[in-house]
Amino acid sequence: MTKFKIVFTPSGIQGEVAKNTDLMTAARELGADIASLCGGNGQCSRCKIQISSGEFAKHNITSTQNNLTPATAT
Ligand code: FES
Numbered sequence: 001m002t003k004f005k006i007v008f009t010p011s012g013i014q015g016e017v018a019k020n021t022d023l024m025t026a027a028r029e030l031g032a033d034i035a036s037l038c039g040g041n042g043q044c045s046r047c048k049i050q051i052s053s054g055e056f057a058k059h060n061i062t063s064t065q066n067n068l069t070p071a072t073a074t
Contacts, residue, residue, distance in 0.1 A: 006023075030072065
């Protein structure tokens with residue numbers, strides 16, 4: 001199974017998740033606290049996050065938009 005490293009900042013919580021894992025599920029699996037008033041149904045906008053691209057030597061990863069699957073409507 002292909003896994004990808006993900007890092008949540010500023011908490012620094014990180015870990016590996018399976019390919020095609022959505023970000024909310026990844027956050028829950030790794031213990032990152034992302035507000036989710038509507039349970040991820042796209043109604044409250046509390047779960048908005050910013051995805052950073054570039055090289056992050058501190059975390060030993062290179063992140064590009066190509067690492068993400070296209071967003072889907074909820
Ligand atoms: S949790 Fe409500 S829009 Fe994401």
